[in-house]
Amino acid sequence: xxxxxxxxxxxxxxxxxxxxxxxxxxxxxxxxxxxxxxxxxxxxxxxxxxxxxxxxxxxxxxxxxxxxxxxxxxxxxxxxxxxxxxxxxxxxxxxxxxxxxxxxxxxxxxxxxxxxxxxxxxxxxxxxxxxxxxxxxxxxxxxxxxxxxxxxxxx
Amino acid sequence: xxxxxxxxxxxxxxxxxxxxxxxxxxxxxxxxxxxxxxxxxxxxxxxxxxxxxxxxxxxxxxxxxxxxxxxxxxxxxxxxxxxxxxxxxxxxxxxxxxxxxxxxxxxxxxxxxxxxxxxxxxxxxxxxxxxxxxxxxxxxxxxxxxxxxxxxxxxxxxxxxxxxxxxxxxxxxxxxxxxxxxxxxxxxxxxxxxxxxxxxxxxxxxxxxxxxxxxxxxxxxxxxxxxxxxxxxxxxxxxxxxxxxxxxxxxxxxxxxxxxxxxxxxxxxxxxxxxxxxxxxxxxxxxxxxxxxxxxxxxxxxxxxxxxxxxxxxxxxxxxxxxxxxxxxxxxxxxxxxxxxxxxxxxxxxxxxxxxxxxxxxxxxxxxxxxxxxxxxxxxxxxxxxxxxxxxxxxxxxxxxxxxxxxxxxxxxxxxxxxxxxxxxxxxxxxxxxxxxxxxxxxxxxxxxxxxxxxxxxxxxxxxxxxxxxxxxxxxxxxxxxxxxxxxxxxxxxxxxxxxxxxxxxxxxxxxxxxxxxxxxxxxxxxxxxxxxxxxxxxxxxxxxxxxxxxxxxxxxxxxxxxxxxxxxxxxxxxxxxxxxxxxxxxxxxxxxxxxxxxxxxxxxxxxxxxxxxxxxxxxxxxxxxxxxxxxxxxxxxxxxxxxxxxxxxxxxxxxxxxxxxxxxxxxxxxxxxxxxxxxxxxxxxxxxxxxxxxxxxxxxxxxxxxxxxxxxxxxxxxxxxxxxxxxxxxxxxxxxxxxxxxxxxx
Numbered sequence: 053x054x055x056x057x058x059x060x061x062x063x064x065x066x067x068x069x070x071x072x073x074x075x076x077x078x079x080x081x082x083x084x085x086x087x088x089x090x091x092x093x094x095x096x097x098x099x100x101x102x103x104x105x106x107x108x109x110x111x112x113x114x115x116x117x118x119x120x121x122x123x124x125x126x127x128x129x130x131x132x133x134x135x136x137x138x139x140x141x142x143x144x145x146x147x148x149x150x151x152x153x154x155x156x157x158x159x160x161x162x163x164x165x166x167x168x169x170x171x172x173x174x175x176x177x178x179x180x181x182x183x184x185x186x187x188x189x190x191x192x193x194x195x196x197x198x199x200x201x202x203x204x205x206x207x
Numbered sequence: 208x209x210x211x212x213x214x215x216x217x218x219x220x221x222x223x224x225x226x227x228x229x230x231x232x233x234x235x236x237x238x239x240x241x242x243x244x245x246x247x248x249x250x251x252x253x254x255x256x257x258x259x260x261x262x263x264x265x266x267x268x269x270x271x272x273x274x275x276x277x278x279x280x281x282x283x284x285x286x287x288x289x290x291x292x293x294x295x296x297x298x299x300x301x302x303x304x305x306x307x308x309x310x311x312x313x314x315x316x317x318x319x320x321x322x323x324x325x326x327x328x329x330x331x332x333x334x335x336x337x338x339x340x341x342x343x344x345x346x347x348x349x350x351x352x353x354x355x356x357x358x359x360x361x362x363x364x365x366x367x368x369x370x371x372x373x374x375x376x377x378x379x380x381x382x383x384x385x386x387x388x389x390x391x392x393x394x395x396x397x398x399x400x401x402x403x404x405x406x407x408x409x410x411x412x413x414x415x416x417x418x419x420x421x422x423x424x425x426x427x428x429x430x431x432x433x434x435x436x437x438x439x440x441x442x443x444x445x446x447x448x449x450x451x452x453x454x455x456x457x458x459x460x461x462x463x464x465x466x467x468x469x470x471x472x473x474x475x476x477x478x479x480x481x482x483x484x485x486x487x488x489x490x491x492x493x494x495x496x497x498x499x500x501x502x503x504x505x506x507x508x509x510x511x512x513x514x515x516x517x518x519x520x521x522x523x524x525x526x527x528x529x530x531x532x533x534x535x536x537x538x539x540x541x542x543x544x545x546x547x548x549x550x551x552x553x554x555x556x557x558x559x560x561x562x563x564x565x566x567x568x569x570x571x572x573x574x575x576x577x578x579x580x581x582x583x584x585x586x587x588x589x590x591x592x593x594x595x596x597x598x599x600x601x602x603x604x605x606x607x608x609x610x611x612x613x614x615x616x617x618x619x620x621x622x623x624x625x626x627x628x629x630x631x632x633x634x635x636x637x638x639x640x641x642x643x644x645x646x647x648x649x650x651x652x653x654x655x656x657x658x659x660x661x662x663x664x665x666x667x668x669x670x671x672x673x674x675x676x677x678x679x680x681x682x683x684x685x686x687x688x689x690x691x692x693x694x695x696x697x698x699x700x701x702x703x704x705x706x707x708x709x710x711x712x713x714x715x716x717x718x719x720x721x722x723x724x725x726x727x728x729x730x731x732x733x734x735x736x737x738x739x740x741x742x743x744x745x746x747x748x749x750x751x752x753x754x755x756x757x758x759x760x761x762x763x764x765x766x767x768x769x770x771x772x773x774x775x776x777x778x779x780x781x782x783x784x785x786x787x788x789x790x791x792x793x794x795x796x797x798x799x800x801x802x803x804x805x806x807x808x809x810x811x812x813x814x815x816x817x818x819x820x821x822x823x824x825x826x827x828x829x830x831x832x833x834x835x836x837x838x839x840x841x842x843x844x845x846x847x848x849x850x851x852x853x854x855x856x857x858x859x860x861x862x863x864x865x866x867x868x869x870x871x872x873x874x875x876x877x878x879x880x881x882x883x884x885x886x887x888x889x890x891x892x893x894x895x896x897x898x899x900x901x902x903x904x905x906x907x908x909x910x911x912x913x914x915x916x917x918x919x920x921x922x923x924x925x926x927x928x929x930x931x932x933x934x935x936x937x938x939x940x941x942x943x944x945x946x947x948x949x950x951x952x953x954x
Contacts, residue, residue, distance in 0.1 A: 069459065069488065076488040080434065085426040086419015088610070090561050091642040092491075095888035098561060126419030133418040141417045145409040145854040148862055149276025150416035151562045151610025157417060172901075179896045183888065185561040185611050186276050187865025188858065189899035 055115050059084070060128025066115065074110040074118050075099045078125060086126040086154050090183070097182030100155040101125050107162040109181075126154035129161060136199035137161055144195045148186035156182045160196050169200050252379035254338040254387060256308040257287055257331070264362060264376030266291070266298045271309035272327070273318040273582050274302070274412070275612030276862075277918040278855035281411045282324065283331050285852055289403045290335030290396055292359040293375070300411040305584040305604035316606070317583040319617045319719065321817035321916025324851060328914050336393050345382035346373050398849060407854035412608065424580030424607040427567040427637060433462055435636040436490040437624050439479040439648050442503040442881035444471070444714040446478045450499040455482055458496060460489025462634075467627050473681060473716040474650050476594045476623040483632045487639055506714035507881040511554065511654070514878075517711055518552075518656040518677040526675050526707025531693040534703035539671035543662025545742045551657040551731045553944040556874040558652075558720060559893060562610020563645040566625035569635035570595070575602045579622050580609030587619035591626040602626075613866075614687075614719035618650045643886040650718025651876065653679045653689040657731045667743035669736075669754065671703035679717065680710035686717025688724040694778045695728060696815065697736070699761050700754055715878070721866065722919035725816035729923030730871065730930070730944070733812035737931045738940065747931060748794050748811050752787060759784030782820065785845045786813055788908050789822040793843035796906055797824030806830065806953070807838075808935025812927035818913075819920030820845040823864075823928035829936045833951035835872070837929055839902040840864045842921055847914040850907055859917040860905040867925025869894030872946045 056065045059082060066081045073092075078084040078101070087110055090098030094109040101110045102124040129135050137157050140146075147153045156179065163170055163178040170178065175196050184192065251261040259267040268287055274280035284300045303309055305316055312330035339359050346364035347354040350371055358365050365372045398404075415422050440446065447466045455464040462483045469478030480499055484490035540546055567578040575595065581587050584604040592599040609616055625638040640648075656677040662670040678689040691706055698704055720726060740750035762780035790813050793799075797809060806829055813822040824841040842860045850856045873892045877884045885891040930941045937953045 068486070069492070071492070072486075072488045076486060080486040080488070083428065084419070085421045085428075088423075088561075089425065089487075089563065089639070091888050093642070093887050093889060096561065126417075129418075133414060138417040142409055142413040145407065145413065145858065147276075147410060147413060147416050148278070148858055149561070149609065149611045150410075150412065151423060153416050154419045176897045181895075183561065183893050183895065185559060185613075185866075185893060187862040187869065187894070187899070189865060189896040190861055190903055191858070192896065 053116070055119050057115070057118060057123060058121065059123045060125060068115055070114065070116040072115045074101065074113045074115055074123070077115050078110060084125050084127050088151055088154060090152070095183070096152070097159060098152050098155040100158040100182065102158060102162060105162065105165060107159045126158060129157065135161060136202045137164070137195060140195040140198040140202070144191055144198065146188055146191040146195050148188055152182060152184045156184065156192055160192070160199070164196070164200060164203065168203055170196065252342070252382045254341050254382070255334050256306070257334045258291065258338045260338070260375050260379050262376050262379055264297065264374045266293045266362070266375070267301050268298055269303045270300050271303040271314070271316055272323050273316065273584065273606050273609065273612070273616070275318060275582055275609040275616060277318065277323070277612065277859065278410060278852060279318060279323045281408060282851045282855055283327050284411070285403055285408060286328055286331040287335035289401055290332045291338045292361065294361045295403055295408065297362055302606060302608070304606060305588060316585060317617070318612065319582055319614065321819070321919040324914055324916040325818055328851070332395050333393050336395050337387055340388050340394065341382045341385050342375050342378050344385050345378040348381055348385070349373065349378070405850050405853055408852050409854065422608050423562055423610050424567070424578060425562055425565045425610070425639060427578040427607060429567060429569060429578070429635045432567065432635040432637055433483050433485065433632065434487045434490050435481055435483045435628050435632070435638045436494050436641070437467070437479050437481050437628065437638055437644070438494060438497055438499060439477050439644070440501045440503065441647065442501070442507045443473050443716060444506050445501045445503045447480060448500040448502050450480045450497060455493050455497055458493045460485040461493045463632055464493070465631055467631070470594070473714060474618055474620055474718060475590060476627055477620065477648070481628045481631070483628065483636055491641065503881060504714070509713055509715070509878060509881050511878045514654070514711055514713070515552070515656070521677050521709050521711070522656070522658040522675050527709040528707065530691055530706045530708050531698055532705040533698070533701065536671045536673045536703045536705045539703035540660060540662045540673070543670040544665040546660060546662045547738050547742050549659045549735060549738060549942055551659065551734065551942045553654055553727050553730070555651040555654045555715065555876045555878065556720070556870060557646050557649040557876060557891065558611070558613045558615035559646065559891070560609070560611035560613065560615050563642055564615070564621040564640040565638060566622045567635065567637040568625035568629035570626060570630040573597045573601050575626055576605070577602065577622055577626065578605045578607050580607050580616060581619065581622060582609065582612045582614070582616035583619065586617065587622035590619040590623050594623045595626055595630060613721045614723065615649065618718050620650070642888070646886060646891055647883040650716045652720030652726065653686040653717045655679070655689065655727060659735050661735060661739045663739055663743040667745045667750070669697070669701055669739055672697060672701050672705070674706045676706060676708045678708060678710050679713050679715065681712070681714060681717065683710070683712065685710050687719045688726065689717060691724065691728060694763065694781070696732065696781065697754060699763060699781060700756065722816050722922045725814060725919070725923040726870070729812065729814040730926040733814065733924060733927035734930050734940070734942070737810070737927070737934065746800070748790065748799050751790055751811065751813065755783045755787050755790070781815060785820040785910060785912070786815060786822070788910070789813065789820050789843040789845050792906055792908055793822035793824040793841055796841045796843065796904060797826065797839070799824065806936055808932040808937070810928045810931030810933070810935055812924040812931060814920070814923040816923055817920045818846070818915035819917065821920050821924055823924040825928040825932045827929060827932040827936055829933060829951050829953065831952065831954060833953070835933065835946065835951060837868060837898070837900045840900050840925070840928070841904045841906065843906045843908060844917070844921060845908045845910050845912070846917055846920070847912040848909055849914045850909070851914065856907065856917050857905040860921050861903045863921035864903050864925050865894055865899050867922045868898070868900070868929065871926035871929070871944050872898070875945045875948070
């Protein structure tokens with residue numbers, strides 16, 4: 053089946069089975085491999101993308117229901133890889149293996165978009181769906197707080 | 208510093224590479240990393256296989272070790288850059304493929320056992336120093352002055368007397384014509400003058416990671432590639448009898464489906480059914496229709512409940528092997544003031560790398576090319592050569608960044624699968640394991656049972672220690688991490704000590720899991736030491752310091768006869784002085800002895816492994832309902848005289864703390880009817896951010912010892928420190944992992 057999708061501001065037409073999760077459309081068909089496969093069951097968050105600005109697990113989102121929605125992947129989060137979170141993730145050297153971090157950043161970006169100054173509890177609550185097997189959680193919290201501070205109005 | 212000297216032959220081989228070798232370039236093609244070999248010597252200066260300096264002064268450093276999240280792709284190039292005297296901003300790090308050119312001066316291309324830093328630190332310094340000396344010599348030649356009058360600094364050679372200076376780029380043409388210095392003449396920098404080492408440096412792939420650039424094994428795309436899945440028998444060692452292959456081949460997007468006969472080696476090429484398709488999803492979808500008749504073999508009855516019952520039965524009898532017997536344990540126990548008896552047990556667990564196992568393979572005739580997220584590419588090369596019956600040299604391995612290692616990727620089963628499927632398919636294939644494949648066909652951390660008895664004297668010392676360890680073996684050989692070393696602490700520190708070991712034979716594949724052995728033994732022994740401290744009425748930290756004694760080096764007495772020629776070297780002495788140092792530091796940083804209300808507690812534990820001396824202090828809160836919160840964890844680490852990358856080191860400590868908690872708190876694989884019953888993270892939870900400690904502190908005690916690795920040694924003492932804190936908070940002793948199988952409610 054042919055589907056026309058809006059991915060990172062571009063119109064892309066793909067020819068795949070209707071039940072194909074967006075994860076595999078992105079990775080295998082559109083060659084956008086920044087979105088990662090971790091569990092295929094919405095348990096780990098490695099495949100998180102934005103659907104109309106809302107963080108969603110692309111492994112659970114069939115292509116047929118993604119038509120007409122504004123899809124953003126890690127590759128399209130910022131024009132030059134300079135979203136505040138991308139900066140604080142590099143400055144704070146958050147990653148170890150790094151495999152989960154695209155998903156972490158996408159979830160965190162949606163959090164900051166709706167709640168620019170989250171508390172520690174709000175950060176924990178928003179990020180609880182994203183596993184980091186290497187255990188970089190303290191740096192993830194710090195990266196979000198520093199990005200929030202960058203965006204905060206200065207006194 | 209260590210006194211590693213350069214082997215003359217290796218040195219000549221390296222020198223011979225100058226300007227003429229086969230070099231690899233790295234380019235982006237269709238958004239995918241493609242490695243291209245070029246017989247053309249690149250321009251510039253290549254004093255050895257690890258360095259290339261271009262005429263424009265840009266510096267490439269080749270990273271030969273697999274990167275799995277331990278940060279070695281940043282750390283070792285930093286070591287080289289320090290000695291080369293270049294500005295880190297000038298440096299581009301290029302991942303190397305599996306290549307004998309890198310296996311010099313005792314180095315290899317495996318990333319395991321926290322061995323990369325200790326075995327590569329000195330050689331990488333020498334590689335850098337060699338380049339620096341040749342560039343200085345080139346400048347001296349140009350200026351017709353003595354090299355001793357010239358100084359290299361941040362990519363520029365200066366002649367102080369005349370004020371002349373030249374950038375490395377200007378010197379490469381002349382440097383490339385000079386002979387490399389003799390090994391004995393390589394002069395290393397004084398570590399006091401280090402500018403880069405010991406600072407915090409971000410990982411070299413960070414920008415690619417945060418922008419989602421293709422980087423991992425699973426991101427590999429090669430021309431003409433198809434996508435494959437591989438179904439193995441859920442019972443370990445089972446074989447394929449038949450499968451509905453014709454039906455599968457008729458499904459949409461499926462190119463082929465076939466049986467791979469495999470071998471009996473449960474950690475090698477395992478029998479199964481492959482499906483090759485046009486996309487990963489087509490392969491996954493077709494697999495749902497796959498019906499396989501298995502011959503489950505003779506291990507279809509094994510179960511965890513059965514193992515536990517068998518262990519209890521075995522514990523009533525003498526052990527199969529007496530690993531060590533010092534003094535008279537029975538007599539010491541009978542005269543002890545108090546005796547503590549305890550059974551400790553822990554389950555099999557999985558590595559659960561977040562990037563599932565995968566490998567891309569291309570087979571043309573008797574030539575194989577692999578793109579593998581491997582920790583040990585040479586073992587993959589060997590296994591693939593063996594499985595396909597071709598010479599090892601015919602197997603080319605590209606080492607691709609891996610989404611987590613933890614020991615899983617030291618095994619090469621996923622590379623053998625891919626090569627066998629690609630050969631049969633006749634096209635390049637990427638084999639992707641599902642999460643369920645990954646969890647159920649891991650090479651697991653073995654479970655185990657310890658039946659302990661300890662006694663304390665009236666004056667509060669350990670009178671005797673007795674352990675019967677029931678472990679797991681395949682074909683009579685204990686699994687990786689399933690055997691206790693006879694010198695494992697507290698052996699050598701007690702007059703009356705004995706450990707027996709009995710294996711249960713099974714067919715469960717086992718493999719190295721972060722700090723093999725230590726990752727569980729530390730929990731058992733440091734918990735039991737805590738039990739003995741409380742039985743003795745002693746402060747647990749003070750009790751530990753007294754146990755460590757006042758000698759610095761504690762070794763076994765010299766054997767009566769000289770060891771046989773070619774036999775294993777005697778075990779290194781235990782450096783009790785280093786351990787006392789970190790125990791005291793952890794206590795100090797934690798604020799040991801703080802008065803806390805019931806429900807809150809402090810715990811301490813220490814462990815030596817992988818050349819590292821580590822103590823962990825923990826503070827926890829346990830609510831009345833038994834819910835646990837780990838408030839603060841303090842790590843005191845002695846890994847030698849020099850931290851390479853402070854940020855990377857701290858990251859390893861923080862990650863080890865979280866991993867140590869995750870494994871001990873939550874992870875538990877059940878086995879029924881010969882198979883793993885869990886399949887995904889819904890039934891096999893990992894620690895989430897909500898349960899991660901609010902504070903993790905890393906403290907490094909620098910001592911005059913060679914720098915060693917940090918991937919593993921911090922892990923082992925985490926769980927016992929937390930369990931000891933839980934006991935302090937609640938009076939409840941955790942003797943079974945995971946924590947969740949214990950009732951921690953209190954009133």
